[in-house]
Amino acid sequence: MFKCNNVPLIENPTGIDRVVQDLQESVANISWIEYSFGKSFTRKKMLEDGRVSRLPYVYDEKREYLKVTPDDTVTAFSFVEVDTQETYTNYSTFNPSWNIEQDMSLVVFANLQKIDDEDYIFTERLKEEVLDVVRRLGWVLNINSTTKGLEDTWTNYTYTEFKEKYFNENFSTFKVNLTAKFSRDCFTGNNFSKTTC
Secondary structure (H helix, E strand, O other): OOOOOOOOOOOOOOHHHHHHHHHHHHHOOOOOOOEEEEEEEEEEEEOOOOOEEEEEEEEEEOOEEEEOOOOOOOOEEEEEEEEEEEEEEOOEOOEOOOEEEEEEEEEEEEEHHHHOOOOOOOHHHHHHHHHHHHHOOOOEEEEEEEEEOHHHHOOOOOHHHOOHHHHOOOEEEEEEEEEEEEOOOOEEOOEEOOOOO
């Protein structure tokens, strides 16, 4: 179980952090998302048996990080994974406004019983709501794919450490894989501008 009193935002974010925060704030408007976190970081820990555990953490506040893993006390949460490689296009020493393309993913975990009392697994409905939000973001170059299920969505982490109950149909998780395209001129204040991008 994780406890989060407040999901902090970065003051005056730049680069990919600005894009991540735009996604974070947009997803936060979905009614069933309880926590919309920003960029995640993978923490590695050596286990007693010699294996390495990898779990996602997000910035909480005051230089503290919060582990975000499946949790049945939460209605739904999301966080953003950012690929470590940035690709620069239209780059030249005389052009300070080159474009950056970067792959990223939005991971969503939902407790279906807390969202609705439907008697079927309605992951597709939730996924469509998220995709509708992502499609409207001006910096999204491509929505590349989606994946569902713990084994396919949490491949970057040691999901075998999660409790067995999170593998059943009462819980749903999916990932939206996308490519962002932006430049430092894309945002005017807090708004994305297609005319300057």
